Amino acid sequence: MKKVIVIGGGITGLSAAYMLQKAVESGKQVDYLLVEKDNRLGGKIWTEEIDGYIVEGGPDCFLSDKPGCFDMARDTGIEERIIPSNDASKRTYVFADKKLNRLPDGLMGLVPTKLVPFAVSPLISWPGKIRMAMDLFIPKKQTDEDETLGSFVKRRLGKEALDKIAEPLIGGIHAGDPDKMSLKATFPRFIQMEQNYGSLLKAMLAGRRKMPQAKPLEPGKPKKTFFMTFIGGMGELTDTMASKLDSKKVHTGKAVTHIEKKTDGGYVVHIDGMGPVAADAVILTAPAHEAAKVVTDIDKTMSENLAEIPxxxxxxxNLAFRRSDINKTIDAFxxxxxxxxxxxxxxxxxxSTKWDYRTPDDDHVLIRAFVGGAMNQELVFLNDEEMLKMVLDELKDIIGLTAAPVMxxxxxxxxxxxxYTIGHLDRVADIEARTAGTPGFYVAGGSYRGVGVPDCINVGKKAATDALAYLSK
Known part of the structure; x- marks a missing residue:
C-alpha cells in the first residue's frame, strides 16, 4: 500500500491529511501519516477558552471572498457555526499625531472612494489629500519590473498616505516592512489597477460602479460580511478537521530531522523519537525556514531558496476588562x-465588539493587542510581566485605559x-520547479503564495490531490 507522510500539522497540513483520510475512506489503497513537532495541531490557528473568554493566538477570522473556509466547514459539518462580524460597529481608528482618527468611510484597499468622508477627515493633512488626488494624473509605470509596496504607494499616493494608511493597514496583514515587500507577491491587484486604468482612484471608482447588488440571504445561511469566523473561534475549524483524522495516523511532539531520497524511488523521513519511516510521497508544510533544514539531502539549492524567505x-x-472600567467607547473593530x-x-x-460569543457576559470586554512585526521584533522577547506592562502602558496612552485586566x-x-520581499516570486518559482523535478515531493503553506487561511486550505488540498494522482500512476 502506498504511503504519504505529511510534515506539519497547521491548517495546510491538516487540509492535506483530511483529503488523504477521505481517500482512505473512499477505498483508495493509500496510507498516510501526519507528523507535527509541537504537542498540538492547528499551527498559527490557536484558540483557547479561558474562564468563558474566547481568546485567539493567531488569526481571528477569514476573508469571505475566498471559498476555502466555507468549503471545509461545509465538508466537515460545521458550516452552521460560522458567524459574521458585527458590522454595525465596523469602524477602525488610526492613532496618528498622538490621537485617534477614524479611518474614513469608503476606503477600499488604500484608496478613498467617497469624497466627503475623506475630505472632512483629520487623518490626512490637506497637502497630503492633494498629493493623493494627484494619482489621477500620474502616468502609469511603463516597465514590468517589481517594486516595493512602499515605493508604489509613495509614487502614486504620496508619503503621508504610506505612513498613515498603507503601512499600518498592511502591517496588520503581513507584519511587514512596506519598503521591503514585493508588490507583485503581496498586492498584484494594485499593478492591474494601475495598468488597466492608469490610476488607483479611477480603478476603484470603476469597480464601485460594477459591484453586483447584494444577494438576499439564503435560508439558514449566516449574513456574509467581509470578515467571518466561528462561534467558538477559528480553532473550531482546525479542531474539527483534526477530529476527522484517524488518531493512530497522527503524531504530535515529533520533529522531522531530515529527509532522504531513496535511489529506487520514494523517501525515508527521519523523525526524532520514531526513527526512519519510508514513504512513497511527502507533503512538507512546515514554514520555509524550517523546511529548509530538512530538505538539504534532497536538493541543496531548494534548501537555500527556502532559507532565503524571511x-x-x-x-x-489578549486582555479582558470589566466594561465599567472602560472610559472611552470601544464601539469599533x-x-x-x-x-x-x-x-x-x-x-x-x-x-468582543467585532464578534459575538467572546466574553462570558455583557459586563466584560475583550481586547487584543499586536506586538512586533518586521520592524519591532525585539519587543516580542520581553518576559510576560514586561510585555503586559508595556501593552497596558500603550493602551493607557492610546485609548486612555487605566484599569488592570481581569484576564x-x-x-x-x-x-x-x-x-514576501523583492524577489519572492522568483524564489518560489524556483522552489516549485525543483519540486516538480522531484517526483512525489510537495512543498505547501503560507510561506509561498498566500498567507490567508483559505489560501493555506487550498494549497494543502491541492498537494494531497497531486500526491494521490502521482501514486495512482
Missing part, C-alpha cells in the same frame, strides 16, 4: 498604529510570519 516575529496579547508614531504596539482589536493571555510567534 520570517517576522510577532506576539498577540479597533485601531491601528503607524510605525512613524514610535509606539510599541502595532494595533488593537476590540474582539490576560500572551501568544508569541517567533519567525511566524513569512515576508
Amino acid at each position: 520570517q517576522a516575529t510577532s506576539a498577540t496579547v 479597533g485601531f491601528i498604529v503607524p510605525i512613524s508614531e514610535g509606539r510599541k504596539i502595532k494595533a488593537g482589536t476590540y474582539s 490576560h493571555k500572551i501568544f508569541r510567534w517567533v519567525k511566524g510570519m513569512p515576508q
Whole structure:
C-alpha cells in the first residue's frame, strides 16, 4: 500500500491529511501519516477558552471572498457555526499625531472612494489629500519590473498616505516592512489597477460602479460580511478537521530531522523519537525556514531558496476588562498604529465588539493587542510581566485605559510570519520547479503564495490531490 507522510500539522497540513483520510475512506489503497513537532495541531490557528473568554493566538477570522473556509466547514459539518462580524460597529481608528482618527468611510484597499468622508477627515493633512488626488494624473509605470509596496504607494499616493494608511493597514496583514515587500507577491491587484486604468482612484471608482447588488440571504445561511469566523473561534475549524483524522495516523511532539531520497524511488523521513519511516510521497508544510533544514539531502539549492524567505516575529496579547472600567467607547473593530508614531504596539482589536460569543457576559470586554512585526521584533522577547506592562502602558496612552485586566493571555510567534520581499516570486518559482523535478515531493503553506487561511486550505488540498494522482500512476 502506498504511503504519504505529511510534515506539519497547521491548517495546510491538516487540509492535506483530511483529503488523504477521505481517500482512505473512499477505498483508495493509500496510507498516510501526519507528523507535527509541537504537542498540538492547528499551527498559527490557536484558540483557547479561558474562564468563558474566547481568546485567539493567531488569526481571528477569514476573508469571505475566498471559498476555502466555507468549503471545509461545509465538508466537515460545521458550516452552521460560522458567524459574521458585527458590522454595525465596523469602524477602525488610526492613532496618528498622538490621537485617534477614524479611518474614513469608503476606503477600499488604500484608496478613498467617497469624497466627503475623506475630505472632512483629520487623518490626512490637506497637502497630503492633494498629493493623493494627484494619482489621477500620474502616468502609469511603463516597465514590468517589481517594486516595493512602499515605493508604489509613495509614487502614486504620496508619503503621508504610506505612513498613515498603507503601512499600518498592511502591517496588520503581513507584519511587514512596506519598503521591503514585493508588490507583485503581496498586492498584484494594485499593478492591474494601475495598468488597466492608469490610476488607483479611477480603478476603484470603476469597480464601485460594477459591484453586483447584494444577494438576499439564503435560508439558514449566516449574513456574509467581509470578515467571518466561528462561534467558538477559528480553532473550531482546525479542531474539527483534526477530529476527522484517524488518531493512530497522527503524531504530535515529533520533529522531522531530515529527509532522504531513496535511489529506487520514494523517501525515508527521519523523525526524532520514531526513527526512519519510508514513504512513497511527502507533503512538507512546515514554514520555509524550517523546511529548509530538512530538505538539504534532497536538493541543496531548494534548501537555500527556502532559507532565503524571511520570517517576522510577532506576539498577540489578549486582555479582558470589566466594561465599567472602560472610559472611552470601544464601539469599533479597533485601531491601528503607524510605525512613524514610535509606539510599541502595532494595533488593537476590540474582539468582543467585532464578534459575538467572546466574553462570558455583557459586563466584560475583550481586547487584543499586536506586538512586533518586521520592524519591532525585539519587543516580542520581553518576559510576560514586561510585555503586559508595556501593552497596558500603550493602551493607557492610546485609548486612555487605566484599569488592570481581569484576564490576560500572551501568544508569541517567533519567525511566524513569512515576508514576501523583492524577489519572492522568483524564489518560489524556483522552489516549485525543483519540486516538480522531484517526483512525489510537495512543498505547501503560507510561506509561498498566500498567507490567508483559505489560501493555506487550498494549497494543502491541492498537494494531497497531486500526491494521490502521482501514486495512482
